[in-house]
Amino acid sequence: MDAMFPRSVDVVVVGARVAGAATAMLLARAGRNVLMIDRGEYGTDTLSTHALMRGGVVQLARWNLLRRIIDAGTPPVRSTTFHVGTNSLTVSITAKYGVDALYAPRRTVLDRVLVDAASEAGTAVHFGTRLTALSRATDGRVDGVVLQDRSGRAVQVHANYVVGADGMRSTVAKLVGAPVYRAARHAAATLYGHWPGLPFNGYNWHYGATSAAGVIPTNDGETLVFAGVPAQRWPGMIAGGRFAAFLRILHEAAPELAEAIRARGERPLTGFAGRAGYFRQSWGRGWALVGDAGYFKDPLTAHGITDAFRDAELLADAIVEGSQAALADYQRCRDEWSSGLFEITDRIASFEWTLGTVGALLESLSREMAEDVKRMVDRAAGRIMAMA
Numbered sequence: 001m002d003a004m005f006p007r008s009v010d011v012v013v014v015g016a017r018v019a020g021a022a023t024a025m026l027l028a029r030a031g032r033n034v035l036m037i038d039r040g041e042y043g044t045d046t047l048s049t050h051a052l053m054r055g056g057v058v059q060l061a062r063w064n065l066l067r068r069i070i071d072a073g074t075p076p077v078r079s080t081t082f083h084v085g086t087n088s089l090t091v092s093i094t095a096k097y098g099v100d101a102l103y104a105p106r107r108t109v110l111d112r113v114l115v116d117a118a119s120e121a122g123t124a125v126h127f128g129t130r131l132t133a134l135s136r137a138t139d140g141r142v143d144g145v146v147l148q149d150r151s152g153r154a155v156q157v158h159a160n161y162v163v164g165a166d167g168m169r170s171t172v173a174k175l176v177g178a179p180v181y182r183a184a185r186h187a188a189a190t191l192y193g194h195w196p197g198l199p200f201n202g203y204n205w206h207y208g209a210t211s212a213a214g215v216i217p218t219n220d221g222e223t224l225v226f227a228g229v230p231a232q233r234w235p236g237m238i239a240g241g242r243f244a245a246f247l248r249i250l251h252e253a254a255p256e257l258a259e260a261i262r263a264r265g266e267r268p269l270t271g272f273a274g275r276a277g278y279f280r281q282s283w284g285r286g287w288a289l290v291g292d293a294g295y296f297k298d299p300l301t302a303h304g305i306t307d308a309f310r311d312a313e314l315l316a317d318a319i320v321e322g323s324q325a326a327l328a329d330y331q332r333c334r335d336e337w338s339s340g341l342f343e344i345t346d347r348i349a350s351f352e353w354t355l356g357t358v359g360a361l362l363e364s365l366s367r368e369m370a371e372d373v374k375r376m377v378d379r380a381a382g383r384i385m386a387m388a
Helices: 018-029 054-062 066-071 107-120 171-176 231-238 242-253 255-264 304-321 324-349 358-387
Strands: 008-014 034-038 079-084 087-092 124-127 130-136 142-148 154-164 180-183 188-196 203-207 212-217 222-230 270-272 278-280 287-289
Touching: 008 018, 008 142, 018 034, 018 107, 018 304, 034 107, 054 066, 054 304, 054 358, 066 107, 079 358, 107 124, 130 154, 130 171, 154 171, 154 304, 171 287, 188 231, 188 242, 188 255, 203 358, 212 242, 222 231, 222 242, 231 242, 242 255, 278 324, 287 304, 304 324, 304 358, 324 358
Parallel strands: 008 034, 008 154, 034 124, 079 203, 154 287
Antiparallel strands: 079 087, 130 142, 142 154, 180 278, 188 222, 188 270, 203 212, 212 222
16 A cells, blocks of 8 residues: 555545445456545544444455454344334344344444455555546546645546545545435434443344434444434534533433443544435446445434445446446446435434334335345346356
């Protein structure tokens, strides 16, 4: 990583988080010459609740990376418990599609694993590097990038494709003028932190009358705990201090959890004021978007990383195929597969449900997640058969 910049590559990937690193890895494994850049530094943390659903774990297993996540000490999650008011239902994680547990690695673990795998596959990786402009051929097609390296020096790299995997505020999306063509109606604000030694097993999702909370075991013996409310409550939510607000919201959704946190004391909290989800135009001549740059839904249902893995593979396949039709099909497939989850997530993030109706939403969410995994697995099996 961080050697000399190449002058010309097949693909430049802007962003080295889960969507970008997975895309770069898959393209490099397919024999493409890839440059991946990121303005941040290797292995740093980022806003995330860590949880992988089955589809994300299946992808890591298929890419031969799950063992690295396990070897990093990421605990297996073998049950999911849904708490709705005073009622609860525990669902065991059974073996299916080659995996028998879920995992929620810290981003300091997961992102490094993906970046290392991309680098091992041949991707040139440069951190501390910013995208400042796109270059275009005479016919208007994007044909490269202008970068700024650590020293402030401008570097120009020619590329057949530029992939924006640079998040909700994507520079690539801004430079190509990618419009949002579908937007969610609601957003949830979230506070989260990490605590050791909490007496809870597996994933736990709590739903109160006006708030929600989650318990997600992760690395180093710690558990991530989040509390969410409608975004319009955010200003008042934090006015009296974040930890006090966190305990207050937790108590609304999960009193026992709130008391466990109170007993262990205050720890650093990360906040997200909320943003409504969207679908952006995600391809054009010489460019594409993946991950949150192209598609984002509220993180309350904890499916973002799993979506990013799925879409990285869809996009990598389209770029390898190399036609405009393949890129258009990438976006069409992503949208069709995401539509149900997007709508249900928006309804959950509205907090307009009651304790009597949220259960039906959660059942619909579970069915959509299961169908998403099946589509992904069936597609992978079809690709293998086509190559046989």
